[in-house]
Amino acid sequence: MSASQNSPNPIQPLSVGNVVSAGFRLYRSHLKLYFGIALQATLWQLVTIALIIPLPLLVYSGQLNSSALGLIIPIWIVGFVYCWVESIANSAVILRLAFGEVVSQPESAQDARSYIVTRKWRFFMAYILWFIRYMGFILILYISTLIIAVIFGMVFGLIFGGKIQPNHPAAITIFALLGFIAILAIVYGIIWFLSRLFIFDVPLAAEIDISAVKTLDRSWELTKGHVWRIFGISMVALLITIPLQIPAQIAAFGIQETLAKFYPRQSPTFVALSYILSYLLGLGIGVFVLPFWQSIKAVVYCDLRSRREGLGLQLRDRTI
Numbered sequence: 001m002s003a004s005q006n007s008p009n010p011i012q013p014l015s016v017g018n019v020v021s022a023g024f025r026l027y028r029s030h031l032k033l034y035f036g037i038a039l040q041a042t043l044w045q046l047v048t049i050a051l052i053i054p055l056p057l058l059v060y061s062g063q064l065n066s067s068a069l070g071l072i073i074p075i076w077i078v079g080f081v082y083c084w085v086e087s088i089a090n091s092a093v094i095l096r097l098a099f100g101e102v103v104s105q106p107e108s109a110q111d112a113r114s115y116i117v118t119r120k121w122r123f124f125m126a127y128i129l130w131f132i133r134y135m136g137f138i139l140i141l142y143i144s145t146l147i148i149a150v151i152f153g154m155v156f157g158l159i160f161g162g163k164i165q166p167n168h169p170a171a172i173t174i175f176a177l178l179g180f181i182a183i184l185a186i187v188y189g190i191i192w193f194l195s196r197l198f199i200f201d202v203p204l205a206a207e208i209d210i211s212a213v214k215t216l217d218r219s220w221e222l223t224k225g226h227v228w229r230i231f232g233i234s235m236v237a238l239l240i241t242i243p244l245q246i247p248a249q250i251a252a253f254g255i256q257e258t259l260a261k262f263y264p265r266q267s268p269t270f271v272a273l274s275y276i277l278s279y280l281l282g283l284g285i286g287v288f289v290l291p292f293w294q295s296i297k298a299v300v301y302c303d304l305r306s307r308r309e310g311l312g313l314q315l316r317d318r319t320i
């Protein structure tokens with residue numbers, strides 16, 4: 001999907017409400033198809049859970065010795081990664097289909113899957129690179145905050161010396177204010193980073209001849225200057241999913257209360273069962289939420305490309 005870099009009449013960017021509305025219409029009109037694909041992605045995640053559960057149980061029961069464990073763990077890792085890749089690939093199929101609908105070039109689910117299958121390991125590498133970048137960014141963010149805090153503490157000590165004790169109201173007020181500013185800086189940093197890579201997997205699903213590294217770079221390029229707009233879109237989309245999240249939270253609370261009747265809350269069995277059942281409940285909700293978020297991301301990607309590259313979208317004039 002090449003687009004002219006100097007398009008004379010690029011479409012103006014959609015508002016936050018229009019992007020979410022377009023994504024929701026896309027989700028609603030193709031819910032049955034997207035739901036089926038999302039269900040497949042979720043089932044692959046369930047397989048990964050099924051692979052995880054037996055290992056600690058066998059180790060705890062003493063049925064696995066170190067030599068058997070050394071043989072089983074590599075096989076388990078391969079199976080775990082394969083299931084994860086298949087789940088990611090199914091999620092990417094929804095992205096591909098949504099992108100085709102937005103640019104008025106729809107394709108069948110089979111064609112979209114055939115396209116994604118050839119690059120599913122690139123998606124896997126893109127997710128790994130995203131995680132590495134995120135962890136590196138968080139590390140730099142916290143180290144920078146710590147260094148600034150130490151420098152300020154030294155300057156504060158040099159200026160005031162022994163005149164103001166740590167428990168003095170003025171000192172407490174200053175450090176509380178600085179702590180609040182530090183928290184705001186960290187939150188802003190995380191929002192900024194997540195917004196810049198909000199659509200990191202969409203270019204790989206939509207564009208030709210793009211690598212795992214390039215798809216992250218494309219997201220970084222397209223989202224420049226749109227951090228708060230993307231954050232606003234994410235918040236509005238999150239609010240739309242709340243009607244699904246609230247029953248899930250109530251059900252999770254009910255699960256914990258039911259388990260508490262049979263097992264002590266501090267017991268490993270209660271903790272394990274509570275986590276597993278809550279996670280399974282979350283996956284069930286995710287079957288409905290995943291297609292919605294993928295639709296939103298596809299619309300955001302196309303909207304940003306229309307602004308920067310004049311990609312010919314018809315979001316305003318066309319009912320998806």
